Amino acid sequence: MLDPLAKLGLKHPLIVAPMAGGPSSPELVIASSASGALGSIGAAYSGQAAITEFVEKVRAGTERPFAINLFIQHPQPRIEAAMVERALAATAKYRAELDLPTPQFVAPYEENFAQQFEAVLKAKPAVLSFVFGVLPAEHMRAARKAGMLIIGTATTPAEAEALEESGVDAITLQGFEAGGHRGIFDPGAPDSEIGLHDLLTQTLPRVKVPLIAAGGIMTAADIRSALTMGAGAVQMGTAFLATSEAGTSAPYRSALQGQERITRTTRAFSGRFARGIENRFMNEVDAAAVMPFPAQNKFTRDIRGASAAKGSADFLSLWAGTGKGELWQGSASDLIEKLFVN
Ligand SMILES: Cc1cc2nc3c(=O)[nH]c(=O)nc-3n(C[C@H](O)[C@H](O)[C@H](O)COP(=O)(O)O)c2cc1C
Structure with a gap:
């Protein structure tokens, strides 16, 4: 198991992805963390008060560690x-x-990042994760001082190197297969479109911090394969979208049905x-x-x-990611158990 995450005492090397905009309900975060994975609050579209309220709900449901996830902001476009x-x-x-x-x-x-960050500092989750760039140095210092584990997201080896340089504890490598926003730093840049396998192989020799594999991971075999390749943990989003706790809307759930999305x-x-x-x-x-x-x-x-x-x-x-197959519609806890049965 990956060293920094080992400090969290997780039972499984799994982060249930932050999924801002509905799917990451308090119930999904609670079920994920309570089952021994790391649940994540997708707070990118939430203001200060909403983040605080969300955290209170999660803490009322579990004492286990969880992450809060934010979007790194760039100068506003004209x-x-x-x-x-x-x-x-x-x-x-x-x-x-x-x-x-x-x-x-x-x-x-978009939301005011300084205020979002203030809410995160007050909440002091075990983990602060983010996407779309490098956390500004002043925030990095503050998060570290508050004792949070810091996880950035990279879609290329160069982005992973920049994150390591900035002082993160671990990096989520997001392959092209992943559902949701691509974590590309530059919002206007073309997509390098690197699949998870190549991204892992190319990044492993270039950075020292633990790597978390994300993108198209759906089954116990997918998890084993990523860990065997050298990932310290995996992050899964799509596989949890149809679980009973997810806040996924009814028409979204219908669109997810079937084997071949x-x-x-x-x-x-x-x-x-x-x-x-x-x-x-x-x-x-x-x-x-x-x-x-x-x-x-x-x-x-x-x-x-x-x-x-x-x-x-x-x-x-x-x-949704490229992963195929029927999505699990039972509880997230049952899915986690199924994914880690030996
Ligand atoms: C509905 C949805 C919303 C997402 N929202 C976020 C988010 O708010 N922050 C983030 O870092 N990643 C987000 N992601 C991406 C995940 O962190 C992760 O990279 C992705 O789910 C992994 O691929 P998979 O969906 O094939 O498992 C989202 C993914 C999905 C499917």
């Missing part, structure tokens, strides 16, 4: 009026279909590459009418919300 016009025109028919008014689209486009990466929903199940929005939206992250993410929120409320998966971000 959004020209013409860009908004184009995005509005490209989405007008969907808003009409969903009975939505034309939105008043103004900055800020067809997924690909898209910028249509948020402006950043993310992998999800193909649907109408992903297939129809003109790439030229997509604003940069996080502006596009805020811009499509009303559409995604109305789609879920209507019970339709047409306009939802159906984040």
Whole structure:
């Protein structure tokens, strides 16, 4: 078992992925941690008060360690009026279909990171994990002083080296197979599209900190294979999306059913590459009418919300990895037990 995680006293070398935007419910975090894995709060879209409230719920359900996960922020993109016009025109028919008014689209486009971080410092989770870059040095010092274990996310060996240089305790290596947002540091950069196997092989000789394998891991055999290759632990998201505790919406759950989910990466929903199940929005939206992250993410929120409320998966971000097979619909605890039975 990986050294820093060993300090946490986990029963299994498994992190149940942070899945911001609904799936990571308090119940899923509690069940994951209580079953001997590390549950993760996906706090990227939550403000200070919401983070505090979420943590209270988790602590009321388990005394076991858990992680809080944030998005590293970059300078806000400049959004020209013409860009908004184009995005509005490209989405007008969907808003009409969903009975939505034309939105008043103004900055800020994401939560206040300083306030989110303050909530994390106050909550003092065992682990702070993050994605999209390197934690600024002042935050790194503060998190370390508070005794948190710090885990960054890399999609290339070079990103892993930058994270190690910044002083993280462990690195989640996110292969191209992974569901959800690609952790690429530069929001405007092309995707290197490195699969987990190559990413692990190429990164292992280049960094000393423990590596956590993520992307397409669905079964006990997948876990054994990643650990045998040299990963210290695994992180799994998609496999937990249909568990009874997950906060996954009903239309999202329906779209996840079946053996052969067809997924690909898209910028249509948020402006950043993310992998999800193909649907109408992903297939129809003109790439030229997509604003940069996080502006596009805020811009499509009303559409995604109305789609879920209507019970339709047409306009939802159906984040899921390439992993195939029927998803477990029982409890997360039973799934964890099944994954680690010898
Ligand atoms: C619905 C969903 C939401 C996600 N949200 C986050 C997030 O908020 N923060 C994060 O670091 N990773 C997020 N991820 C990515 C996971 O951390 C992880 O890389 C991925 O789930 C691993 O691949 P898998 O889904 O094939 O198991 C998300 C993944 C999914 C499926």
